[in-house]
Amino acid sequence: MSRIETHNAWVEFPIFDAKSRSLKKAFLGKAGGAIGRNPSDVVVVEALRDITLSLKEGDRIGLVGHNGAGKSTLLRLLSGIYEPTRGSAAIHGRVAPVFDLGVGMDPEISGYENIIIRGLFLGQTRKQMLDKVDEIADFTELGDYLDMPLRTYSTGMRVRLAMGVVTSIDPEILLLDEGIGAVDAEFLKKARKRLQALVARSGILVFASHSNEFLAQLCDTAMWIDHGTIRMQGEIEDVVRAYEGPDAAAHVRRTLEEMAAEEARE
Numbered sequence: 001m002s003r004i005e006t007h008n009a010w011v012e013f014p015i016f017d018a019k020s021r022s023l024k025k026a027f028l029g030k031a032g033g034a035i036g037r038n039p040s041d042v043v044v045v046e047a048l049r050d051i052t053l054s055l056k057e058g059d060r061i062g063l064v065g066h067n068g069a070g071k072s073t074l075l076r077l078l079s080g081i082y083e084p085t086r087g088s089a090a091i092h093g094r095v096a097p098v099f100d101l102g103v104g105m106d107p108e109i110s111g112y113e114n115i116i117i118r119g120l121f122l123g124q125t126r127k128q129m130l131d132k133v134d135e136i137a138d139f140t141e142l143g144d145y146l147d148m149p150l151r152t153y154s155t156g157m158r159v160r161l162a163m164g165v166v167t168s169i170d171p172e173i174l175l176l177d178e179g180i181g182a183v184d185a186e187f188l189k190k191a192r193k194r195l196q197a198l199v200a201r202s203g204i205l206v207f208a209s210h211s212n213e214f215l216a217q218l219c220d221t222a223m224w225i226d227h228g229t230i231r232m233q234g235e236i237e238d239v240v241r242a243y244e245g246p247d248a249a250a251h252v253r254r255t256l257e258e259m260a261a262e263e264a265r266e
């Protein structure tokens with residue numbers, strides 16, 4: 001069973017060349033983590049502060065919060081890429097971190113070859129990838145471009161390729177950072193179904209996004225990260241209301257209603 005536990009976990013980035021003049025006053029702007037000093041008096045960005053959470057099989061959590069609030073850092077902590085600088089984090093399960101859709105891609109090799117490479121990067125075997133390469137290729141609708149080097153692709157074409165691979169794997173813990181803005185609406189609709197199926201197959205999902213609609217489609221609870229701390233956790237609609245106000249919450253409710261109606265029709 002997959003499980004993640006963190007206990008009073010902090011992630012701090014030491015900034016050795018920070019100009020101390022502007023840091024004399026501890027000023028907390030709207031964006032970004034708090035800036036402080038560690039016990040050795042080095043300036044640090046406190047990207048995450050005192051995070052205690054427990055995620056278990058079946059949890060589907062959406063992260064909301066301002067730019068620099070700590071969402072991506074939290075995903076990296078939960079994936080084991082970052083060790084906590086204080087406190088602890090224990091991760092049980094095979095993690096598929098999908099932060100940057102371009103990571104694990106090589107611009108000089110073909111789309112087909114990149115499908116395999118990206119799959120290996122996400123923990124699949126070569127055999128597993130060879131078995132599904134045709135199906136992934138079909139999904140991307142990239143046709144003859146799949147024989148061309150990746151550097152000839154537009155951003156949206158790269159996202160199609162990456163989405164095809166990511167949604168073909170079976171992760172125990174799926175950590176997603178949004179990176180889907182570049183695809184066109186029709187493809188997104190098609191990808192949504194695959195993403196939802198992927199989420200259903202994975203044990204735990206944590207998804208950071210600035211799109212409430214997308215959060216509502218993939219997650220069932222939300223967590224508001226604010227200046228590196230967990231400010232609120234609960235139903236998506238409630239968290240979005242507290243974070244962004246009633247209009248955004250109403251949009252979440254409409255999205256949920258539309259999804260329920262769509263499911264009833266199918």
Ligand SMILES: Nc1ncnc2c1ncn2[C@@H]1O[C@H](COP(=O)(O)OP(=O)(O)OP(=O)(O)O)[C@@H](O)[C@H]1O
Nearest residue numbers: 013032033045047066067068069070071072073074
């Ligand atoms: N490698 C790093 N070195 C120094 N500071 C960092 C580093 N990575 C992140 N930070 C800082 O940590 C804080 C949290 O950043 P993070 O990327 O986790 O935010 P986020 O909530 O994902 O933001 P966004 O919504 O803009 O993507 C920010 O203040 C950022 O400046």
